[in-house]
Amino acid sequence: MDAVGLSDAELVPRIADGSSEAESELCRRMAPRIRLYGLRHLRSASAADDLVQQVLLKTLEALRAGRLREPAKLAPFILGTCRMTVLDLRRTTHRQESLLAMFGNHLAPPPAAPPSVDEGQLARCVQALRERERSVIVMDFYDEHTARQTAAFLGTSEANVRVIRHRALKQLRTCMEVAR
Amino acid sequence: MTVQGRAKDDGQAHVDPVVLMDYWLAALSAAEEETVEEHLLACDGCGDRLRDVMQLAESLHELARSGTLQVIVDDDLLRRAEANGLRIREYGPPRGESIQCTVTADDDLLIARLALTLSTTSRVDLSWRDLQGIERQRMTDIPIRADAGSVICQQSIIWAKASPTTSRVAQLVGVDEQGHESVLGEFTFHHTRTIPGPPGWTEP
Numbered sequence: 001m002d003a004v005g006l007s008d009a010e011l012v013p014r015i016a017d018g019s020s021e022a023e024s025e026l027c028r029r030m031a032p033r034i035r036l037y038g039l040r041h042l043r044s045a046s047a048a049d050d051l052v053q054q055v056l057l058k059t060l061e062a063l064r065a066g067r068l069r070e071p072a073k074l075a076p077f078i079l080g081t082c083r084m085t086v087l088d089l090r091r092t093t094h095r096q097e098s099l100l101a102m103f104g105n106h107l108a109p110p111p112a113a114p115p116s117v118d119e120g121q122l123a124r125c126v127q128a129l130r131e132r133e134r135s136v137i138v139m140d141f142y143d144e145h146t147a148r149q150t151a152a153f154l155g156t157s158e159a160n161v162r163v164i165r166h167r168a169l170k171q172l173r174t175c176m177e178v179a180r
Numbered sequence: 181m182t183v184q185g186r187a188k189d190d191g192q193a194h195v196d197p198v199v200l201m202d203y204w205l206a207a208l209s210a211a212e213e214e215t216v217e218e219h220l221l222a223c224d225g226c227g228d229r230l231r232d233v234m235q236l237a238e239s240l241h242e243l244a245r246s247g248t249l250q251v252i253v254d255d256d257l258l259r260r261a262e263a264n265g266l267r268i269r270e271y272g273p274p275r276g277e278s279i280q281c282t283v284t285a286d287d288d289l290l291i292a293r294l295a296l297t298l299s300t301t302s303r304v305d306l307s308w309r310d311l312q313g314i315e316r317q318r319m320t321d322i323p324i325r326a327d328a329g330s331v332i333c334q335q336s337i338i339w340a341k342a343s344p345t346t347s348r349v350a351q352l353v354g355v356d357e358q359g360h361e362s363v364l365g366e367f368t369f370h371h372t373r374t375i376p377g378p379p380g381w382t383e384p
Contacts (some may be wrong), residue, residue, distance in 0.1 A: 075218050119242070131321055131323060132322075138249060142244040153254040166202075169198050
């Protein structure tokens, strides 16, 4: 069977058996997923790209060596590798050039998606929110204001701030979809 | 609950976009975050939705910093804006008094600081009126703490830069549970247009 039609778990034994096609397919699928993890934790596109490369290298090494005994646990395995690698990346910016030279042809990150938010409509939708919701949105997104700071301003609990933010975001999504 | 049981057309449960936004904002517990991350490493559909969430977050970030929204904020946000190099023009007339004000092309944020003493935490509205007392706009149930001492209202800098010379009265209005209103404070702003060129509109 073509590697493209296999599940993530089904790729694992194929890689252990030396299938380069399965390796390529795993990299194609996992690179964008790992990059999202990197963007969330490293807040940098270039650092996220480094993370993709390093995690895929470590994953391929482990799978080639048959160290992942339960293929269904591929996602938790990669998540654990992401965590350890982020810790490493935070300690050092040194890149593993030698490993890259070995596996680099599998590791080109996908191009970044172009912005798709209608800025003018978003401003109208935010202005249409209730006062409390608009204040929470502006303060939360200004520069990652913590829920505790916003809660102190509103004189309410962090849980309530989260509820207000959820309600506002749902209303924003509806408003943006109606405008499309 | 992080991974919501919303059946999609592929029969798989997916993460609610609101939860994805909490994830992006680092507002989930460690256990919730782990559940979401494991799901994201196996679900490209949720990955696509997270990218949409990230774009929305970035757009909201830009919008929040643009000064174009009319919104009630706090001193902490003004401190952060100043630290980020934004130029803030602030007017805070004493209660019952008026102040001459303007805005220049270089200003980034326009702030009205309205002194307020609250004895209760009842609803407070901010009513914007003309000099004839006609209400032009009402900001209903503004966020305010009883001990805050003032209301900080960011006015749209875009609106202010396009505005002709005009006057506005800001009234803080207390509204009790029966809907009865009482004026808690009144502040008059006489705006003089100093930016060259015609304004974006004329007063009726």
